[in-house]
Amino acid sequence: MSAKVNFIQAINMALDDAMAEDDGVLVLGEDVADPQEGGIAGVTKGLSSKYGELRVMSTPIAEQAIMGAAIGAAITGFRPVAEIMLMNFTTVAMDMIINHAAKLRFMSGGQTSVPLTIRTMTGAGFGNGGQHCDYLEAWFAHTAGLKVVTPSSPADAYALMRACIADEDPCLFIENLPSYWVQGDAPERGTVAELGKAKVLREGSDVSLISYGRTISDCLVVAEQLAEEGIQAEIVDLRTIAPYDKATVAASVEKTGRCVIVHEAVTPFGVGAEIAAYLQDELFGSLHAPVKRVGSVFSPVPFSKPLETAFLPSHDDVISAVKSTFK
């Protein structure tokens, strides 16, 4: 498997394979069809030419209508993959996502289900400023009825996207814009991941770095730096943020006794809070140090490059958090 693909290609393959296998898989969103170039980054390129513009539907700029159309089709048994271009634009569709997609199964007593995937991208680093880069995964994870998924490699993007599409419940699939073009091993076509399963990407005995999405690559770099100083970091990629894989997370931290959670969302009330709260309870008395959290600075995402860089968690931030657990 020496072929390399980037995230865009991997997600495109996943959509393509899922659509080829199952007529019920649909794609909709702004500019997703080929006359509109398959989206601003081309993630859905080629699909409408293959599967038609009724199954791959470019829509008006109307996120509530997009989500509503996806929910309605899902209720009747289709498996729509709806794109909300950027995560900040979920804010105009929250009613559809939270009050409807997440709850219709429960409120109908199990009569209607919503096997829907919401694709959305985000991430600071490209100078897009305050309204285009937020990480809001904690909101969705706090909502019963939703699953939240994010990949850290192209191959995982493929397998996790396939898993979201196959899942009977609404899944939010978060893509990182600044790393769209990063290459990785090509996925094995047809692989469907299991949701709710984390992956240990690097084994280590001294500290667990728990992360997901783009910051996994930071953790991998940091782990090598730490290794030079004799600290062996284990890296756990959550892959599914909600429901997260408690067993894998706890096993790793039980082994290492130290934990740093890293994400790009701002720290307060973020995903790291939940994981830390869980671990201090589960592993009380066996931790060598408090669970540490590393996230972005608590501010809106700034535009100017030096501010944007300072806003994001740095390698140094992770390293000093790790070192603080050895004091």
Place this chain on the structure above:
Amino acid sequence: MSAKVNFIQAINMALDDAMAEDDGVLVLGEDVADPQEGGIAGVTKGLSSKYGELRVMSTPIAEQAIMGAAIGAAITGFRPVAEIMLMNFTTVAMDMIINHAAKLRFMSGGQTSVPLTIRTMTGAGFGNGGQHCDYLEAWFAHTAGLKVVTPSSPADAYALMRACIADEDPCLFIENLPSYWVQGDAPERGTVAELGKAKVLREGSDVSLISYGRTISDCLVVAEQLAEEGIQAEIVDLRTIAPYDKATVAASVEKTGRCVIVHEAVTPFGVGAEIAAYLQDELFGSLHAPVKRVGSVFSPVPFSKPLETAFLPSHDDVISAVKSTFK
């Protein structure tokens, strides 16, 4: 101060006094003016008759337009109090709240500020089901630029509402519908609370119960029950959820060594996660037991009474969480 008032009266007084003192204070929302009876629960009753329907403006059912109007007026120096009737309806106005109200000060480099108060009510217990009772405070607390406030007594409702109105930043003020008619001591008119300050409502040496809003009353009951068993619980009312009062919280738990966080929002990724994550870090090694969290069951809010009751955190849930910290 033997006079008693309920939450509705207390909030009404706060609005009235603020409007009387400052011409810049405005009220807007669905049905808020007197020809529409001052809202479905009458919280704003009498205000439009006193201050006119330009300052107390009933609006169409259009939460984005409501929030937009409030933000625009706030930028020019007014202090609007915008009502989003129920917290679940914030989902249709999240863009205005998150991308605009919270961020305009920062994105404008401090040129425009948004001294806005958003009033919203919520809470299970009245059989309003899946789309009318959610507690979403963790979302707002995760947003840089917003303050999140909720009172546990009528007097505090008055003083905290005055504080929100006086504050230079957007504040979300959460009211609990099922306890609207609960009586408490009348506020001292003119009192303005300090935001970001928690209050110790009951002193105790053995365990800290940290809560806010309606569940404070549960904690007060539970504390008496625990006292009979010889456990002295200290109760900390956060009052401001974001930014929360780390000093007071930490001081209490440092003293007691044990902590249970109680709220009506569902537990995973809730406010309790942040507080627990903070405390295990701040007080590492000095806690006698893990920080425990008690919230609602992780499901949409059910309609049927026995389910709704089972959904909400019970006194027993709090008691067993407390007892688990003594094992």
Place this chain on the structure above:
Amino acid sequence: MKETQQPDREVLLDMYRRVNLIYQNDERLRSAIRSGKIATTYYSPRGQEVIPAAVSVNLTDEDYICTIYRGVHDMLAKGAPVKEIWAEIGGRATGTCKGKGGPMHITHPATGVMVTTGIVGSSLPIANGLAWASQLRDDKRVTVAYFGDGASNIGAVHEAMNMAAVKKFPVVFVCQNNGYGEHTHYSLSTSARQISDRAAGYQMPGVTVDGNDPVAMYVAAKEAIDRARNGDGPTLIEAKTFRFMGHVLGDADGYMDKEEKKQAMANDPVPRFRQWMLDQGHAQEEQLAEMEAAITAEIDEALAFTLSSPMPDVAELKRDVFAEELN
């Protein structure tokens, strides 16, 4: 506009049966609630009976509807089972949604009642998705979205109408204009001379009709439904009517124009329809009396069924949150 055939005798009788069912159901439900037999918040559709009856005689079980909290008339007209509706309103395990959804979320896919929402305006975007599914399956189904006059001012409605028009979705938007949204009169919240005027902005046929006139309402509904079924796209019907019981049961109506209300109630569409049937010789007194008695018996049964049905087990809180039961 092409000449639509007037409803024949069979159809009129069918319509009258549905109208009377809605009427009796409402009277009985209100008395069951007032007497404490059933505990629920209730949004009575009294006065609006004719609208969904005239719509539904043009629909089959295969056709879909999405309705709102004030929607029991829409469900009954569509043929959803009286017993299970009552049991759901009573929060019983035997209800359409096992008591988990409650009156605001009644769902019954077998009769095409696909979504009932408590969020103003949210029925329309989801209806689009059902209609998109029909296009994909080419199954000639029609979807009807019901909503109120107040809802016509919220964003989701606009997004949905535009998308439906662009995509030529087989959907009919039926606005039940009862003159009020909660406590606010149409004239104070809605800038349109009449709501159907907004259809032109979507190049969609729009018609305002007396929703309390069975023949006029039938003709308007039939034309729109035929248009949708023939693939000619959506229609906006504004059905003018009146809300006899205020917004919510117990509502004191202080905000209503007394004269307007008196006149509307004097013009009660239910006895008017009955009398007209007799006057026109479409039915005999005995025939109607017999029909009405059967309906009474059906409702008796529904009430008895509800009161004798068990409440749901608390284990239900773990079910239907996701497809897989939580533990």
Place this chain on the structure above:
Amino acid sequence: MKETQQPDREVLLDMYRRVNLIYQNDERLRSAIRSGKIATTYYSPRGQEVIPAAVSVNLTDEDYICTIYRGVHDMLAKGAPVKEIWAEIGGRATGTCKGKGGPMHITHPATGVMVTTGIVGSSLPIANGLAWASQLRDDKRVTVAYFGDGASNIGAVHEAMNMAAVKKFPVVFVCQNNGYGEHTHYSLSTSARQISDRAAGYQMPGVTVDGNDPVAMYVAAKEAIDRARNGDGPTLIEAKTFRFMGHVLGDADGYMDKEEKKQAMANDPVPRFRQWMLDQGHAQEEQLAEMEAAITAEIDEALAFTLSSPMPDVAELKRDVFAEELN
């Protein structure tokens, strides 16, 4: 429609100056970006220069505008300082927003540039609030909200137009219809024959005008602004134009109709206006050349100012999040 006076020579010269400023600013900015001197994502307004110029000559510094990511022409026309705009786009501490907002959020209250948003449709609801403030202060200010044709299909726009009409806010909604929203052609996303047709649904005057025709645009803008200033409520202006540079700088335009684009560019409004000024004898060649040279110098200065300005200090991340600096 009443006869509005044609712009006189002074006004025409003023308009031309603004048009040329926008034009030169855009050319220079694009070359600064292409050459790497300034790093930013850029949404060029090239082709749309006349619209805000014709609007702004009818406004004073006291009047307000809300604009969007594609809004540098609107700000320049309104009189916001070229130097600070450039510095903001360059992410410099000397920018309008200290580099924190960036091009999508430029704000300059001194010249009435109150909000620039990156969220489609969100300029309108906030504009309403500015206009409400003017009603409250009775200061006769007018607010203009700019938005695109694609934005006309999103919910916030509809909510804002309805509310403005109901409240008779002194606001003018200017839709710059450039035929595309991102990669989607008007005809594929917008069901209205012309966007101004939607005004009738709000009983609001609506007009479609050639936005590239200085006189027609001036007349339409003046009438609407006068109407708002006189307390006669909002107007919707659809200004037809074209987007010469695609959605975002670097956009390959593959989705565009080549012929449509060629024709539009052949009809470039900037040289056309210039030639017309000369032909009509409103200006002499030397006079325009001198004016243009002064503008060139101003932009030279802005570029130099930007490149010599410092980047913001990272301490800025803690400032302007709230009124009080974070620590």
